[in-house]
Amino acid sequence: MNYREKLIWAFAMPLAICLNSAQADITLSTFDNFNLDGFFPSWSAGAAVSGPTNYSITATLFGSGYKALSPNVDATGETTVELTVMLSGNGGPTTPISGPIVSLVDADGSFYNYAWYGQLAGTHVLRARLNAPTFTSATGSVPGLDLANLAFFHLQDDPGAYTGPYTITFLSLRLTGAPGPQITSGAYDNTTQQFTLTWSSRGGVNYTVLYAADLATAFSPLVTDIPSTGSSTSTTITMPGGQSGFLRIVQQ
Numbered sequence: 357m358n359y360r361e362k363l364i365w366a367f368a369m370p371l372a373i374c375l376n377s378a379q380a381d382i383t384l385s386t387f388d389n390f391n392l393d394g395f396f397p398s399w400s401a402g403a404a405v406s407g408p409t410n411y412s413i414t415a416t417l418f419g420s421g422y423k424a425l426s427p428n429v430d431a432t433g434e435t436t437v438e439l440t441v442m443l444s445g446n447g448g449p450t451t452p453i454s455g456p457i458v459s460l461v462d463a464d465g466s467f468y469n470y471a472w473y474g475q476l477a478g479t480h481v482l483r484a485r486l487n488a489p490t491f492t493s494a495t496g497s498v499p500g501l502d503l504a505n506l507a508f509f510h511l512q513d514d515p516g517a518y519t520g521p522y523t524i525t526f527l528s529l530r531l532t533g534a535p536g537p538q539i540t541s542g543a544y545d546n547t548t549q550q551f552t553l554t555w556s557s558r559g560g561v562n563y564t565v566l567y568a569a570d571l572a573t574a575f576s577p578l579v580t581d582i583p584s585t586g587s588s589t590s591t592t593i594t595m596p597g598g599q600s601g602f603l604r605i606v607q608q
Contacts, residue, residue, distance in 0.1 A: 380558070380607050381532040382431045384509055385423070387411040390526075392421035392511065399513075410442075412525040413513070420457075420512035428463055429506040430560045435533030437470050437486055442479045445515075445522035453477055453518045458529065459493070459510035460486075462503075466496030473516060479527075486531070503531075537563065537605045540588065549595045555605050557589040565593055566604040575604055 390411040395401060399419030405412040413419065437458055445453035455473035468489040472482040484490070486503065496502075513524050537555040544551045557563065563582045566575035582591050595601065 380433070380534045380536045381530050382429060382434060382534075384425070384429065384529045384531065385526075386528050387526045390423075393423050395419070395421045410525050410527050412523055413511075414521060414523045415513070416515075416519060416521050418512070418514050420510055422508055422510045424508055425506055427560065430558055431503040431506055431531045431534070432558060433534030434503060434531035435486055436531065437484050438528075438530045438532055439470075439472075439482045440480070440527040440529075441482065442525040442527060443475055443522065444477050444525075445518065446520040447477065447518055450476070451518065453515055453520070453522050454524055455514035455516055456480075456482060456524060457490075457510075457512035457514060459508075459512065460501060460506055461508040461510070462496060462501055463505040463507045464496040464498045464502065465494050466499070466501045467493035468501045469493060469510075469512075471512075471514070473514065486533075534558075537589075537607060539605060544595075550592050551595050551603070552590060552592045553603070553605065554588060554590040557584040557587060558607075559584055559586055562608045563589060563591075564606050564608055565591065566606060567596060568602045568604075569596075569600075571602060575602070578603075581608070 387410050388408055389406055391406055397419065398415045398417045399413050399421050403413055403415050439456060439458050441456050443454045447453040452474040454475045455471060456475065457469055457471040459467060459469045461467045469491050470484040471490040511526060515522055537557055539553055539555045541554045542551065561584050564577050565579045567578040568575045579591060579593050
């Protein structure tokens with residue numbers, strides 16, 4: 357399970373105090389046993405290799421493909437698109453061989469492209485601001501990219517002046533920058549040893565409550581797969597033995 361966001365509460369029954377929070381992110385794909393839904397020249401299914409941890413395309417010249425997000429993804433609040441790729445080709449160490457492009461398309465057809473032209477061979481973590489696309493292919497019926505309702509992403513490569521073969525290996529595609537879950541209330545029942553937590557949440561994701569007896573001890577899952585109920589989510593958990601400890605809410 358890939359835990360991304362965290363918010364810690366320390367409690368000494370029945371008192372609870374919020375200590376800290378981090379950012380949330382949305383992983384659109386880790387490209388594990390991945391396949392694109394369709395291709396545009398010069399990419400093709402025959403040029404693709406789907407592996408357990410990545411997805412590779414070997415081609416020449418411009419190519420692209422698309423993937424439907426089902427269900428649509430709610431990435432409200434995210435600020436940055438982050439693509440991790442590994443590039444290889446026949447160019448020299450100072451010869452640009454690749455220009456990766458990620459495109460995000462919302463439910464009404466707004467089509468935003470984020471390009472990183474002129475990349476050298478090697479592994480790269482490429483980032484761009486979501487509100488500053490390199491270019492826009494379509495404005496959609498409602499102008500602006502609706503991050504709350506993303507329907508597709510496209511992967512592309514524009515090698516520019518380089519005409520030799522290249523291999524682009526996709527490792528991860530994430531949207532980052534949104535604030536993590538914020539606990540808005542907590543109440544402990546000393547009789548039942550149950551703790552009720554309420555936190556701000558986002559639709560379409562699950563949460564986990566982690567527990568540690570002290571901060572020198574690793575956190576471990578206490579309750580998993582808590583479905584979001586929208587902008588606010590609550591759960592009641594039975595506390596482990598003892599009169600103190602730490603709780604953490606994480607987005608799965």
